[in-house]
Amino acid sequence: MTPQDYLPLIVMVLTGIAFGAVSIKAHEILGPRRPSKEKESTYESGMQPVKTAHERFSVKYYLVAMLFILFDIEVVFMYPWGVTFQDFFDQGMGTLTLVAMLLFIVTLLFGYIYILKKGALKWD
Amino acid sequence: MSEHDFLAIAPITTVAVFSLIVMLVDALVKKNTSLMQTLSVVGLLGGIGVAIWTLPKSLNGFNGLVAGGGMTNLFDILFCSAGILTVFLAKDYLERLGGHFNEFYTLLLMATSGAMLMAHATDFITLFVGVELMSICFYVLAGFLRRQVRSNEAAIKYFLLGAFASGFLLYGMALIYGTVGGTGYADVAANAATVEMPFIFWAGVALMIVGLAFKVAAFPFHQWAPDVYEGAPTVIAGFMSTAGKAAAFSAFIIFLNSVYGSGVEGTDRVQILLAVLAVGSMFIGNVTAIAQTNVKRMLAYSSVAHAGYMLIGLAAGSPDGSFGIIYYLIAYLFMQLGAFAIVGLLENEKGCNLTFDDYKGLSKRRPGLAMVMAIFMFSLTGIPPFAGFFGKYQLFKAAIGAEMTWLAICGVVASVISVWFYLGLVIAMFFRDSEEKQAEGGTLGGLSTAALAVAVVGTLVIGFLPQAIYDLLS
Numbered sequence: 001m002t003p004q005d006y007l008p009l010i011v012m013v014l015t016g017i018a019f020g021a022v023s024i025k026a027h028e029i030l031g032p033r034r035p036s037k038e039k040e041s042t043y044e045s046g047m048q049p050v051k052t053a054h055e056r057f058s059v060k061y062y063l064v065a066m067l068f069i070l071f072d073i074e075v076v077f078m079y080p081w082g083v084t085f086q087d088f089f090d091q092g093m094g095t096l097t098l099v100a101m102l103l104f105i106v107t108l109l110f111g112y113i114y115i116l117k118k119g120a121l122k123w124d
Numbered sequence: 125m126s127e128h129d130f131l132a133i134a135p136i137t138t139v140a141v142f143s144l145i146v147m148l149v150d151a152l153v154k155k156n157t158s159l160m161q162t163l164s165v166v167g168l169l170g171g172i173g174v175a176i177w178t179l180p181k182s183l184n185g186f187n188g189l190v191a192g193g194g195m196t197n198l199f200d201i202l203f204c205s206a207g208i209l210t211v212f213l214a215k216d217y218l219e220r221l222g223g224h225f226n227e228f229y230t231l232l233l234m235a236t237s238g239a240m241l242m243a244h245a246t247d248f249i250t251l252f253v254g255v256e257l258m259s260i261c262f263y264v265l266a267g268f269l270r271r272q273v274r275s276n277e278a279a280i281k282y283f284l285l286g287a288f289a290s291g292f293l294l295y296g297m298a299l300i301y302g303t304v305g306g307t308g309y310a311d312v313a314a315n316a317a318t319v320e321m322p323f324i325f326w327a328g329v330a331l332m333i334v335g336l337a338f339k340v341a342a343f344p345f346h347q348w349a350p351d352v353y354e355g356a357p358t359v360i361a362g363f364m365s366t367a368g369k370a371a372a373f374s375a376f377i378i379f380l381n382s383v384y385g386s387g388v389e390g391t392d393r394v395q396i397l398l399a400v401l402a403v404g405s406m407f408i409g410n411v412t413a414i415a416q417t418n419v420k421r422m423l424a425y426s427s428v429a430h431a432g433y434m435l436i437g438l439a440a441g442s443p444d445g446s447f448g449i450i451y452y453l454i455a456y457l458f459m460q461l462g463a464f465a466i467v468g469l470l471e472n473e474k475g476c477n478l479t480f481d482d483y484k485g486l487s488k489r490r491p492g493l494a495m496v497m498a499i500f501m502f503s504l505t506g507i508p509p510f511a512g513f514f515g516k517y518q519l520f521k522a523a524i525g526a527e528m529t530w531l532a533i534c535g536v537v538a539s540v541i542s543v544w545f546y547l548g549l550v551i552a553m554f555f556r557d558s559e560e561k562q563a564e565g566g567t568l569g570g571l572s573t574a575a576l577a578v579a580v581v582g583t584l585v586i587g588f589l590p591q592a593i594y595d596l597l598s
Contacts, residue, residue, distance in 0.1 A: 003321075110144045117151035 063120055074108050132185030132192030135175040135200040136240045139207075142167025143233030150226040157215075157226060164211050164229040168204040168236065175200035179596070188308045190244045191378075198450060198596065199243035199374045202457055206367040207236040209461050212575035213359045216567075217468045223269040223357060232363070235261035239371035243378075248297040248307040251375055255293065255339070258371055259286050262364055266356040278355025285338070285348045293335025299328030309382035316386035329383060329394065333401075336379075339372035341365075342435055343404035346428040350416075353424035358471055361420065362464030365427045370453045373434055377446050384441050391441065398439035399531050405432025406538035413545050417479050419467055422545055423460070426504065429538060430456055436519045436535055440526035448518035451586075451593055455511030458582030459503040465576055466497045469568065483549060484558040493568070494553045496580055503583045505546040506539050511586040518590060 042049045081101050088097040115121060130137070146163050149156050175197040183192035210232060218224035238257030245251035263286065267279025301307050303325040304315040319325045334345065341349040353361040384391050409429030416422040434452055437445035470486075470493070471478060487494040503510035516539065520532040568576075 107144065110148055114147050114151040 067115060077104065128183055129185035131178055131181065132183035132190050133244060134178055135171045135197065136237050136244060138174050139167055139171040139233055139240060140237040143230050143237060146233060147230040150230065160226055160229045161211055161215065164233055165208055167233055168207045171204040172201050188310050189247045189250045191246045192244060195450060196243050199370060200240050202370055202454060203236050203239045203367045206363055206457055206461060207232060209575045209578060210359050210363045212571040213465050213468060216569040216572050217359050218357065221269055222271065228268065231261045231265050239367050242371040243374035245375060246309045246378065248301065252294065255290065258368065262368060265360045266352055268357050268360060274355035278352045281348055282352045289335050289338035292331050296328045296331030296335060299324050299331065309379065313382045313386045316383060316388040326390065332379065336372050336376050337401060340369050340431045341428050342401050342431045343408045343428060349428055350421045350424040354418060354420045358464050358468035362461045366457045366460050369431060373449055373453060376438060377449060380438060395439050395441050398435055399528060402432045402435035402439055402531065403534050405429060405435060406535060410538050410541040419478050419480065423463060426542060427460065429542060433516060433519055433535055436523050436531055439531060440522040440528060442522055442526050444525050445522040447594060448522045451518050451590060452515035455515040455586045458579045458586065459500045459512055462576060462579030462583065463500040465579065466493055469572065480549060480552050483552045484556040486553040496576055497553065498550045499580055499583060501546040501550050505543055509587065511583045514587040514590060
C-alpha cells in the first residue's frame with residue numbers, strides 16, 4: 001500500500017460530498033416553494049402533533065434498556081464460544097473452555113442477583 | 125493455558141473477585157456497611173499480598189495479553205494502597221455529605237482492578253478493557269453526591285470528555301494495528317521498524333499519546349481536571365488524581381517502551397513531543413493554580429503540573445526515567461491523597477469551606493490538621509526532607525541523563541512558581557487570622573486519623589527509600 005493507492009478513495013469521498021452539496025443547493029434554487037400551514041407541520045400526512053417531544057421519560061425505561069444490553073451481550077459472547085467449543089473439546093480443552101464460560105456467566109449472575117435484590121425490576 | 129497465565133493476573137483476580145463479593149453482600153446482607161468496608165480492605169490487602177508474592181517473577185500470560193511481576197506489581201501495590209486509604213477516608217466524608225451508598229465500595233474495587241489491568245496490559249485490547257473499566261467506575265464515582273449539582277456536572281463532563289478521549293485511544297490502536305499487523309506490544313516491538321507506512325504508524329502513536337495524556341490530565345488535554353476534581357467527592361478526587369494518573373502512566377511507560385525498544389526511526393521526535401507536553405503541563409498547571417481561590421481547584425491545576433513533571437521521565441525515555449516516574453508516583457500518592465483527605469475533612473455539608481480564606485487561621489483552630497497539611501504542601505512543592513523533593517530529583521536526573529538539561533531547568537523553574545500557591549496556603553493557615561467565625565467541618569474519626577497517619581509517614585519515609593525501590597525493580 002502506498003499513499004497513491006488511496007487516490008480512488010479520496011476521489012469517491014470528494015464526489016460524494018460534492019453530490020450532496022449540489023443536490024441540496026440545486027433543490028433550493030430550482031425547486032418551487034409554496035409553503036402552507038399543512039406542509040410546515042411536523043408530519044405532513046400523519047397524526048397531528050399534540051405537544052413537544054422534549055418531555056421527561058420515566059428513568060425505568062433507561063434501566064430496562066441498560067439491563068437488556070447487559071444480558072444481550074452475554075448471549076453475543078456465547079455464540080462464538082458455542083461455535084468454537086467443539087474444536088477445543090477435540091483438543092482436550094473441553095473442561096477448561098466450559099469453566100471459562102461458566103465463570104463469565106456466574107459473574108453476570110452476581111449482577112443479576114444484585115439488580116433483583118435492589119428492586120431494579122420492580123415495575124411501579 | 126498454564127499456571128503462569130493465572131499467576132500473571134492473580135493480583136487483579138483477587139481484587140475483582142472481592143469487588144463481586146462486596147456487591148453480593150450489598151444485595152443480600154442487611155446492615156452491611158461495616159462488613160463491606162472490611163471486605164474491601166481485605167480484598168485490597170489481598171491484592172497487595174498477591175502482588176508482593178508474584179513480584180520477583182517475570183510472567184507472561186494468555187499469549188501475550190498480560191504481563192506480571194516487577195514494575196507492574198509495584199503499580200498494583202500502589203493502586204491497592206490508594207484504594208485502602210480511600211476506603212478509610214470515605215465513610216466519614218460521605219456520611220457527612222449525605223452520599224453514603226454501599227455501591228461506593230464495589231465501584232472503588234472495580235476501578236482499582238481496572239487500573240491494575242492497565243498496568244498489566246501488554247496488548248491494546250487488554251489496555252482498552254482496563255481503561256474503560258477504570259473510567260466507567262470513575263464517571264459514576266465522580267457523580268456520587270447525586271443531590272449536588274456540581275457533582276452531577278463533574279460526572280457528565282468527565283463522561284463526555286472521557287468517552288471522546290477513549291475514541292482517540294481506540295483510533296490510535298487501530299492505526300497501529302493496521303501497520304504492525306498485531307495488537308500486542310510484542311508486535312509493535314518486533315515490526316515497528318519495518319512498517320511500510322511509517323506515517324500511519326506515527327499517527328497511531330500520536331493518537332494514543334493524546335488518549336493517554338487526557339487520562340493523566342496533561343496539557344493541552346487537562347481542561348477537565350479542575351471541574352471534575354472540584355465537583356467530585358473529595359475522597360474520589362484524591363483517588364482519581366493518584367491511582368487514576370498512576371494507571372495511565374503505567375500504560376504510558378509500557379507502551380512507549382515497546383515503541384522505543386523496537387529500534388524504529390524517529391523516536392527522538394516522540395521524545396521532543398513529550399517534552400513539549402511536559403513543559404506545557406508544568407507551566408500552564410502551575411501558573412493557572414496561582415490564580416485559583418478554591419483549594420480543590422488549586423490542587424487540580426497543580427496535579428496537571430505534577431503530570432508534567434512525570435512526563436519528563438517519559439520524554440527521557442530511559443530506564444532511569446521510568447524509575448523516576450514510579451518513584452514520583454509513590455511519593456505523590458501519599459502527599460496528594462493526604463492533601464485531599466484534609467480538604468475533605470474541612471469541607472462542610474453544603475460543599476463550601478474550600479477557599480483560601482476559609483483556611484486562614486486554621487493553625488489556631490485545628491493545629492494538628494494545619495501541621496499535617498503543611499507537611500503535604502511542603503512535599504508537593506518539593507522541599508527537601510519530604511518525598512516530593514526526592515521524586516523530582518530522580519525525574520530531573522533522568523532528564524539530564526538523556527541530555528535534556530533544558531527540560532530539567534524548566535522543571536526547576538516550574539517548581540519555583542509552585543512555591544507561590546503551596547506556601548501561600550501554609551501562610552494563610554499559620555500567619556493569617558480570619559475575621560469571621562468559620563464552620564468547622566467534620567470531626568476526625570479513627571479511620572481517617574489512621575489514613576492521615578499513613579500518608580504523613582509515607583511522605584516522610586519514601587524520600588529515604590529510593591535505593592530500596594530501585595532494588596525491588598531490578
